[in-house]
Amino acid sequence: MYTVLGRRGLILLNTLPNNDQISSTPTLEIQPLIEVRNLKKYFKRSASVLEKVLTKQKDSLVCAVDDVSFSIYPGETLGLVGESGCGKSTLGRTILNLHEKTDGQIIFKGKDISDMSNKTTKEYRKHAQIIFQNPYGSLNPRMTVFEILKIAIECRGVSDPYVQQQEIFDLIERVGLTKRQLDQYPHQFSGGQRQRIGIARALAMKPEFIVADEPVSALDVSVQAQILNLMDELKQELNLTYLFIAHDLSVVYHVSDRVAVMYLGQMVEMAETKELFNNPKHPYTKALLSSIPAVYKDEKKERIILEGNVPSPINQTVGCVFKDRCFNKKGPICDLVRPEWQLIDGHGVACHLYTEETINE
Amino acid sequence: MLEVKNLTVGFKKDESWIKAVNNIEFSVNQGQIIGIVGESGCGKSTALFSILGLISKPGEILDGEISFGGHNLTTKTKKQWTKIRGNDISMIFQDPMSALNPAYSVGEQIREIIKTHGTLNNGKNNFFNKRKQRQKEKEKVIELMGEVKIPHPEKRYDDFPHQFSGGMQQRILVAMAIANNPKLLLADEPTTALDVTVQAQILELLKEINKVHNTSIITVTHDLGVASEFCDEIIVMYAGRIVEKGSSYDVINNPCHPYTKGLLNSIPTISEEKKIIEPIKGNVIDLAKVGEGCGFYNRCPYATERCNAPVKMTKINENRYVRCIQYLEGEV
């Protein structure tokens, strides 16, 4: 269905707001591959007995992902950006059930898998996989590449060693390495090559959806290009859907169809890539985009320097998450009420500057 | 102000020397910001460390001289270095959390630099007025912390490094670096470990320091955006050699060396038309196998037989240099 409608179909899809009332009557028949509703992931940091007695410290709650709702459509790359501590990695892992979610719904291909029972999770793993950030830590140093891939294929259910072997050969060549390298250990490869092995392992499960958690951040600039091109080829060939988590905005601009911006566990803006970069609505997005150092001077914009630091996500924030650093505050409402998600021509934003009343004013 | 001539730094491996830095030459004027750009393994960090004499076994400066204020830094003894480091030349490191001592308060760490070099008492140790001396130094520290825009410096003097965020810690490192008003500030990838908004803050801060105190800055970075915006001049290094040198605008917009061209083509940028990024084919050559010819030979799309011979730096314009055989014979 997606291929028939093409890109334009995707743009029209953005007009679908992502809350309960309206998504039950879609205007188009394209079902999102993954739908996340009111997802929450809180980590409990319990103070020890001594701390409670001596310093009256209470148990604190780290709200890593605080009520996030969005959808990812088949065949697209959704970029997820934000700074450290914003919860994007946690969000990616929670969607895959690598972290158990605290609350919310996850709907995969129309089926509600929020219960995440062992059976559901096992089946889910064959459809959704992850590529890790750190090529140096994500491979078991005591296993050869062959063994690493063999285990993944076995987990998918293939037990015949000859079939396994053939699949491993296919995989390794598809990611750009040779058969000769199959019996080498991870430490004998460069960072870029290790990342290719990581991609091969994710592909071994034959997934439709891949969460790429900062896949190129730890790599050299020229190697980044190789891996990004590889991921693009694989996406076209295997019809993959990516959730591309990164902090490098130029990379996100290059690979994503749509981009979502997170701050302190909440999603503050989401739009089509070009639209977001040319026309950012949320103050944080504006500041973020303006602080990218531009390679070519003609891209240079006026820089907005944010005061202060990224606050910690301990204990839920009252009001807007960006209230302490916002340079465009509307008023006291920003300190009291969490802004609702607004859709303006397919461009979603959570900011009081864009609430209905403001627009009507 | 600083002139590096024919600098070669090697690491000993199995009876032979691997030249991490191979015969580089550049100069820095007072008040300039220079960026050394390259990928991992190109020798940029080694070059930077050698300016401060921080190369230790199995590395050694094999050849060349670094002239600073009339002295040759390659021949300094340990004792002589203690007077220079932190005083005339200082350094900011990549990871602020590990560069700060977690056991001492930040105020004390900044004060240590002032105390060591005796900046406030002209080098004379006044035994009888230690308390007054300490008070003066403390005030200077608070002044410095204010200069690097740490809010409420008086209150934060006694705080420990872990109580600060990454950006704040980097500011403390900057404060330590400028404490004695150095002529030259070296920065080893100062913003790589920081978020992009914090990176912008730190770069603004460094720019201000450069303007106000006329401090020269040499920064090592792999981020071409940072190099383009922050630096006046860019030096591109590959496999231990300088392959291109020039003003940042020139190098970015009119790259001459095939490596620089390849690098610029392989990075995604935010522009109107969708860019097709082209990775540089092949891998970085093993430093042990680099001969005297061009280190980029195995990956260069314009490579010819002649590239195996040593290539000299060609001067294209005033302050614009390339090391490539194409430019030697005017084949631009």
Next chain:
Amino acid sequence: MTREIKIIETTTYDSYATSTKLQKWGKNLKNIFKDLKKQPIALIGGIVVLLYAVIAIIGPFITPHSGIEGDLADRILPPVWMEGGTWNHILGTNEQGVDLFSRIIEGTRVSIAVGIIATTISVLVGTSLGLIAGYFRGWFDTVLSRIADLLLSFPFLIFAIGLMSFLGPGFLNLILALSFIGWVEFFRITRGESLSEQKKEYVEAAKSIGRNPIKIMWSEILPNIIQTIFVLATLRFGYMIIMEASLSFLGLGIQPPTPAWGSMIASGREYMLTGWWLSTFPGIFLLILVLNINLLGEGLRDILDPRMKTK
């Protein structure tokens, strides 16, 4: 031509899949031996320990006399190089006329057996509990860690004495007592190492492809920490032997007439002036064994640990 090459390729990988494990272990051992040769002290340690092991196995069959029965007429004969000594009894005889040399050799068997069995039980119990506690955490981990703390707060020897007095002397009881406290160290180390390994992404990757926890513990975490455990086990081996000797010395371990170095040293005390060799030679044999075990263990640590990082 191309066809031939293809066939060769597939056959190499045919057997590849099945014989990898063996090949790997074989390669590992070869490398270890190569490195051992570079460290002469560890090599000497290894050779001596091996010698002792051989003696333990075949010794009792080649001793000149019995290690248990002796002729009272020949009691407290001095070693051969002293006045009154004979070649019949090279190291002399003890107070019951038993040939000392034979008795020492028979005692080797006991000591090494105790060392190996007690260490093995400690390793197995401690490591498995440590892995489970480290992986699952929760109340299991808390309870076990507190038990471990409790056991560690007693000095090993005192605790062992208490246990042996409670259980009574004998070979099996001795092993039980030594293992009862010995597992704690391996538990601690395994738990610590497994906790730090778990933070690494390859464990998360294993979870993401859906491996079950036992497989993860066994084939992802364990191979990466086995080096440390192995080295510690080698060193503990020597310690267990000393413990056995100490307990036997105090009369709580192996009882005479079963030969054990500790009890030999104990019973020789009374005769220190007249027959100093009764205590001394068992002591020397004990010293040499434990010393060489430690040398071997230290050498192995140097070989295995940095190798793991550069491997």
